[in-house]
Amino acid sequence: MSNGFCWRCDGPISRSLVDRAAIPDAFVDLLPVKLTCERCATTYSSVVGGLVLGSAPVISFHHEHGIDSTTTPLWELS
Numbered sequence: 001m002s003n004g005f006c007w008r009c010d011g012p013i014s015r016s017l018v019d020r021a022a023i024p025d026a027f028v029d030l031l032p033v034k035l036t037c038e039r040c041a042t043t044y045s046s047v048v049g050g051l052v053l054g055s056a057p058v059i060s061f062h063h064e065h066g067i068d069s070t071t072t073p074l075w076e077l078s
Contacts, residue, residue, distance in 0.1 A: 001035045001044045002051050011039025018045070049074050
């Protein structure tokens with residue numbers, strides 16, 4: 001679903017940030033995201049960092065700064 005397509009029906013995915021008032025304070029800095037299939041309404045929750053971490057520009061940026069973002073856990077990246 002993070003690639004923009006539903007894993008169940010291949011429908012398009014819409015993304016929206018979760019209302020910060022609806023989440024515990026300990027998780028508010030993670031910027032939770034709700035992914036929803038526009039075809040079958042399957043939902044999935046993630047965090048912004050998790051969605052962008054696998055993109056080429058982000059991997060390249062980290063590589064240029066001596067960080068292997070493919071092996072470093074998300075929570076260790078600032």
